[in-house]
Amino acid sequence: MTVSLLWTDMMIWGLILALLAWGRLIGRSAQVRKQWLQVFESKVAMVAALVLLIYVLIALLDSVHFAQNSQASQSFLDALFSHLAHSAERTYSAPFATVEYNRSMQILPNGEVAQLYLPLVHVDAGASVLNHSLLALGLGALIGMLLIAVHLWWRSRQHALDFKVYAGKVWRNQTRLPWRTAYIALLVIVLFFSWLYVLSFSYHVLGTDKVGGDVLYESLKSIRTGVLIGVLTTLVMLPVSLILGISAGLFKGWVDDVIQYLYTTLNSIPGVLLIAAAVLVMQVIMNNNPDWFSTTEERADVRLLFLILILGMTSWTGLCRLLRAETLKISQIEFVAAARAFGVSRFKIIGRHIMPNVMHIVLIAVVLDFSGLVLAEAVLSYVGVGVDPTMHSWGNMINQARLEMAREPMVWWSLFSAFFFMFILVLAANLFSDRVQQVLDPRGHK
Amino acid sequence: MQANQPVLEVKNLQVEVEQAALIQNISFEIQAGEIFALVGESGSGKSLTSLAIMRLLPEALQVTDGHILLNQQDLFSLPEHQMQKVRGKQVAMIFQEPMTSLNPVMKVGDQVAEVLRVHLHLSPKKARSRVVELFEEVGIPEADSRYDWYPHQLSGGQKQRVMIAMALACEPDLLIADEPTTALDVTIQAQVLQLLKQIRDARGLSILFITHDMGVVNEMADRVAVMKQGEIVEQAEKAHFFDSPQHPYTRKLLADAVPKRDYRTLKESRTLLQVSNLKVHFPIKKGLFQRTVGYVKAVDGVTLNIRKGQTLALVGESGSGKSTIGQAILKLVNATDGSVEFHDEQLPETDLTQLSERQMKPFRKKVQVIFQDPFSALNPRMTICEIIREGMNSLQVGPKGREAQNQRITQLLEQVGLLAEHKHRYPHEFSGGQRQRIGIARALAVEPQLIICDEPTSALDVSVRAQVLALLDDLQKEYQMSYLFITHDLSIIPAIAHHVAVMQRGKIVEQGEVEEVMGNPQHEYTQQLLNSAPKLVRDAL
Secondary structure (H helix, E strand, C coil): CEECCCHHHHHHHHHHHHHHHHHHHHCCCHHHHHHHHHHHCCHHHHHHHHHHHHHHHHHHHCCCEEECCCCCCEEHHHHHCHHHHCCCCCCCECCCCCEEEEEEEEECCCCCEEEEEEECCCCCCCCCHHHHHHHHHHHHHHHHHHHHHHHHHHHHHHCCCCHHHHHHHHHCCCCCCCHHHHHHHHHHHHHHHHHHHHHCCCCCCCCECCCCCEHHHHHHHHHHHHHHHHHHHHHHHHHHHHHHHHHHHHHCHHHHHHHHHHHHHHHHCCHHHHHHHHHHHHHHHHHHCHHHCCCHHHHHHHHHHHHHHHHHHHHCHHHHHHHHHHHHHHHCCHHHHHHHHCCCCHHHHHHHHHHHHHHHHHHHHHHHHHHHHHHHHHHHHHHCCCCCCCCCCHHHHHHHHHHHHHCCCCCCHHHHHHHHHHHHHHHHHHHHHHHHHHHHCHHHCC | CCCCCCCEEEEEEEEEECCEEEEEEEEEEECCCCEEEEECCCCCCHHHHHHHHHCCCCCCCEEEEEEEEECCEEHHHCCHHHHHHHHHHCEEEECCCHHHHCCCCCCHHHHHHHHHHHHHCCCHHHHHHHHHHHHHHCCCCCHHHHCCCCHHHCCHHHHHHHHHHHHHCCCCCEEEEECCCCCCCHHHHHHHHHHHHHHHHHHCCEEEEEECCHHHHHHHCCEEEEEECCEEEEEEEHHHHHHCCCCHHHHHHHHHHCCCCCCCCCCCCCEEEEEEEEEEEEEEEECCCCEEEEEEEEEEEEEEEEECCCEEEEEECCCCCHHHHHHHHCCCCCCCEEEEEECCCCCCCEEHHHCCHHHHHHHHCCEEEECCCCCCCCCCCCCHHHHHHHHHHHHCCCCCCHHHHHHHHHHHHHHCCCCHHHHHCCHHHCCHHHHHHHHHHHHHCCCCCEEEEECCCCCCCHHHHHHHHHHHHHHHHHHCCEEEEEECCHHHHHHHCCEEEEEECCEEEEEEEHHHHHHCCCCHHHHHHHHHCCHHHHHHC
């Protein structure tokens, strides 16, 4: 068994390491620590952060690929859900159904032809939903309690308090951060997932799609695509907007003119058109060079990477404009003049005086953009210029489900699942960014 | 209305925010035709009192006790829609900042006419002619054509006149003037104060005049009340107030406000910085290709001489180009012409304007700067320690190691009257005066010979101002430092300067020793400046 990382895997892990390092670095400042504690003092922010964390964890689980004896490479998530990956039915089936959704022509042993609902192959029709649910909930409660206990133990050690005393404080909600709320939310999430997981062994919990694939599995696999597009695009966009925005604001003159013309031009081209053109060009190149990729997975991955790049190229303008304006303002403030009077170089002025004072804007823009990008992926895949059709993504799920909306009776579960998972992610990101904005934006304070 | 009945009566007013009293036991009366001055330093609660009278307090604040009677009518018992009629019609208000009190996208005449139409239901035509009358009354020239101007086309003084016209539009009984001249230059201030007095005499209007400036109080008030930390500490007739102040706080305020007349003894001293024929012109660019169509001559041929260990005060009104001179010496803006020569024993005589940024570095430790606004002069994201260390590191001054630097920073902080434990705090934890001290410590850290003080005290209260000036004075005596002290405030000049230069429209109109210039001004503009200063200041100079 060998680990074989895709390009995007390496990028996301690199980003996580960079974020951790950055967190440690800025965590040294007492003011920054205080601000972040303030962010998490809100119950909503705490729950939203927890939800985001779960999504990121799933995406990371899905971002460690390893190849096993010349089979196609698998991720940890695939290994966990291998019973679903290889349990394709023939076609649509409703959640918890034991038979297919449509009747099929069947020749009975007596020679007659009949329209029948065929039974599903990978469903254990004898399994009691109630029994399994109870089992799942029990298991979930156990895991949840264990996690909470470990965390409580760690916190009580940090506070040098007795475990029981600290647990009592949490129970009465007397801690500074709303841990009680976080524990309840964690318990609910763990219970929900363990229920889905246990029942997925006996049923297609969220039904199957047109070619019989399990919708739950698809939805979970789509998390990686969504999170990746949201996070990595920001990574592409951020340096561009930071460098260009701050240079335009600080150096003014012709530098400012060039950058302004650049983003005005880019902004006036419809984004979807630009992305569509770029994706089509890339598709042609890929088709002409089929020997570049050894597997379809690699091919899909490169296409995703390219989509991230092009999305990044079209979405830096907004933040760049904000940063330019803010830098123009800050560079006129007297502490910058004082630094210049001390002979501090331009680059040090940017690093020490301007960057820290625009960081709140960057952070707010990044968290807000994240949800926008997740939604953009869905729209682009729907239009047909998004990720590779073989790749699991919410956009592809919606695109497939779109044709079934007109059916009677309706096939609603694909759309519902994609919508549900995406909605929770975007909602959590938005709620969290609201709180970040409230705390970090100096204009928000009275 | 009977003659002896007060127009406004405030009884035992108390305002609280979350159970903490912001102002309490405020009681005073204003008679018809009287100017009542409410004096105090920032945060003393004087503006809060005026907002309570208008019932315009921010939502978090609550009036918990007391009554306000306007013409015997209790304002707190009125429903909101009747209160709206009181505002504007019976009580009008003018604010400190004329730039932000007018709507920038509406013609000034229409803004005044709107008040007339809402409160007096005048027809548009009648309203217009009434506005023109009002404009003439408040002394706006060519009132008829100015009606159609927008706020940005008017000067600060004229905007304040428009505000006064708007306040007078409905012939109120009481005018609340909240620091109406603080943002204006002295000459304009004198005109606006004169105007307010004229209007009072002509209309028998009562004015509640809120200010921090004892000079203005002396000029305007009939009666004075002094506020400190939310309470009125002294209330008296003007003459009595200035002749025999009772409360120690009042005495201190008065002592700080009146300039001391101990002129500096002049010693022979060598020249440290020679500015010759300095010109700073900013191009005005227009059109697609940014062609230069003209120049703003911010500084136009200025010659100055700053001597070792002495202070040169540079006086002028806003826009006269005095700050630009400071920036040109520091090379924060580029000089168009002329020279700035720095004389130092160790360094060869050099013209600073000709140096590149790298060549300039050795001179940066010789010339430092202190800014006007203590709130924006310090980076809010850096600790005090980092702020002071920055210059030491950049210019390689003082000890090298981190520990040694920390010791030096402690020493500097103690020198400017702060504590060593302030080192690791952030600027927002300090008051204005303390921040200005931090700014001074930052400049001192590189051991300069000349500090350019760009209005360092104009954002501070009088008592804090006196402390900061005393600190600068002590430092000068200790280190033989020279100052270029840029200011618009004539009252502090005798206390700090050895020489003074008066600036108008980019040119120096008069310069010389302080006693000479202040005592016997030659140029017309200097005379005008001195005559515009409040009587309290003028008499002491």
